[in-house]
Amino acid sequence: MWFRFLAFPLALLAGLAVAAVLAVALVVALAYPNLPSLQALTEYQPKIPLRIYSAEGVLIGEFGEERRSVVSIEEVPDALKHAILAAEDERFYEHPGIDYVGVLRAAYANLVAGGRRQGASTITMQVARNFFLSSEKTATRKLYEVLLAFKIEHSLTKDQILELYVNQIYLGQRAYGFAAAAQIYFGKSLEQLSLAETAMLAGLPKAPSMYNPVANLQRSRQRQHYVLRRMSELGHITAAQYEDAVKAPLRPRREANEYAIHGEYAAEMVRQAMAERYPDEVYARGFRVYTTLRKADQEAAYVALRRGVLEY
Template identity: 75%
Template sequence: MSLRWLAFPAALLAGMGVMGAALAAFALLLTYPNLPSIEALTDYRPKIPLRVYTADGHLIGEFGEERRSVVKIENVPSVLKRAILAAEDERFYQHTGVDYIGVLRAAYSNVAQGGQLQGASTITMQVARNFFLSREKTLTRKLYEVLLAFKIESSLRKDQILEIYINQIYLGQRAYGFAAASQSYFGKPLEKLTTAESAMLAGLPKAPSSYNPVANPTRAKQRQLYVLRRMQELGYINAAQFAEAQKAPIVVKREANEYAVHAEYVAEMVRQLLYERYPDDVYSRGFRVYTTILRADQEVAYAALRKGVLDYDRRHGYRGPEAFVELKDSDEETLEDALQDYADSDDLLAAIVLDANAKGVKAWRRGETIAISGEGLKFAARALEEKTAPNRRIRRGAVIRIAKDAKRGWQIIQMPEAESALVSINSYDGSVRALVGGFDFNRGKYNHVTQAWRQPGSSFKPFIYSAALEKGFTPATIVNDAPVVVDPFLTGGQVWEPKNYDGKFDGPIPLRTGLARSKNMVSIRVLQAIGTQYAQDYVTRFGFDADKHPPYLTMALGAGAVTPWQMARGFSVFATGGYRVEPYIIQRIVDDRGNMLAQAQPVPAGDESLRV
């Protein structure tokens, strides 16, 4: 009798099991054919940003929705692969896409916690989720994730799946994939990662924001130690390696400028040119653009422009603090918030004054209180006087700029109001070797090299003299350096009585002397002799726009409008003995696989088609 009572429940449970299995099989038959195609994986083409390089291979710009560098699995260091497996999926090379024990654990958690699914995702399942599914934690989504994992495993080899994961996963700091993350966090390629750095990167997929070593160094360290312990437990590293990695300092990259050289205006020029050519693919196809810029030349140009502008600004005196903020408290959080709106400009650092008097200034900057005294106060000395107007006085709450001087001491400085530009070209073929479009690209994207129309002044005189030589003048032709009074009809305005710069007149002098001494009267008489209309037409041979240089005598003194780009092109004619080369900045364009898409083919000086 007792056996009969036991047999009935057993049969009932067995029947329910069979029915459950049948329902699961039926659901599988209905669901599997409706799974999305995995062509996105079998023909993996990730979004790769546009990257811009100098001619000698240094990265100067990157543009795209996702910061990513694609690497082949064979180029991924074994220590990084092991760190990833230890953190995410230790049985990756043994299972068929699903860790069954983990799935059972997640299913139990789902029932026990009312729908909050936990854990169980293998690397293959994460790939399925990242490409095809949302991140909602439901049993239905998990079922699709499992089925897709089976489908992926049946179509791709394990190394292919791991390669996709390594290149696709988001790791914070706009970095997608471990190669991009290595550059973003540590400023180095994968092959140079240490065990400690590999473990820190491997800990990021679980929660990129929470374990970000830049934003949350403490939590990032805790996660790194967990990964290192798992690596030791799995035999990937020994006790000595674990101890060494545990103590190894992690140096996270924090520089505002993430590129090897300041060439932001060049990178932006390239971006605009590429967008015009490939509007739909420019930010995702992985174009690599190699410019004509040379790193050494660009570095010198950038430093020279900044120094020149700062020296000019310094000669005009200190204008006062950049702004004022109200400081009720001096705690770091308040100070940090107050400083958020004032970005650094390379070595010109923003700081908030905590205390100030004629003998010294104490200023706060990024967790550090800086004392400035002596020579460091000299430039801004008047702004420390009590009689100075409040809006110009350095006092508590003032936002100022500080920088290190030649002796590595702190000094008060200021952001210049003036702007400048510099462009240097190879006159033989027109390749641009250096270009700086302004003092600080982050302060203003306006490119003064190509966009700023300014009066060239006396620097335009050589083109007038060149026109005169074409008309039969010689370097020895005598021209009178004497006062000139010009009728309004000839100037396009009112009566004009120009003077030489020094106010002196030398009388009859050779043409060569007039140019060497930049004599205004000589230039005007030369232009009178050859005719303003002729001169206007002639300067177009150098690449200048006729409509920017009205045919009046004022053209002799450079009253028209030019850009620095035009001036570089114009003066290259003199350097080449009469050939006008066209400046260009893109050397070649290649795709993400290295295939050549375009290459510059400059016509060099000496080709008669360029003769002016």
């Protein structure tokens, strides 16, 4: 008797489930062929600024909309890889582009919190969004983001995807990619970063304008502590390393355009000459120009000129 009462609701639920699956399959079948080509990823050609150096190779000027230094995945220290994954996508090397475990965890956290508090975008989804999609929050854009993530995972290796992410992600102060951010915020290359500095940079993708240390050092420290805690929980660092990094002072550069040599006038002369010769490419092709300026001579001339002006 009771089975007859349950039969209809169960059949209705089953029918709705089948209809939902068919609807999703139809949408995917229609949308997938319209996905953009992955040529922008497979033939990655980022904008790299014009850089001008002294005779010894010291940077004296940089010009371009996007400040970026491209690095291969082999040049990325393990500590930075671990920090990025701990902060953004701990199951990156395990999931197929969509982290179903992360989706369920985020849904539960949001339900408990009574509102949207936690996202579940993977690194692959972020790559799809950064290269191909706008930042608008619509169901259509999210669908394309998911489909693109699957397409990217099918076409590229995990290391290739992570390399694209490391070089393309915006990290504040016009820095695109972690190598540029390391130089802008700390005046260092990736391999020179301390664990504390590494964790700080890894915390930037969530909200670069909010968490960068130039804008708000306190918030930057809070985010850094979260990244370090996640690294410790995932076994990437020891308890002692965690404690040392949390206590380590952060000394970010207050000015993003600090240079070791006062050669602004020379850098501007070179910029003008390059702009005349390569008007369409000068700020994006990655030109490197080496001048005849020498650091010791230039600094001596700068000090003498400044003293003379002040005494006059």
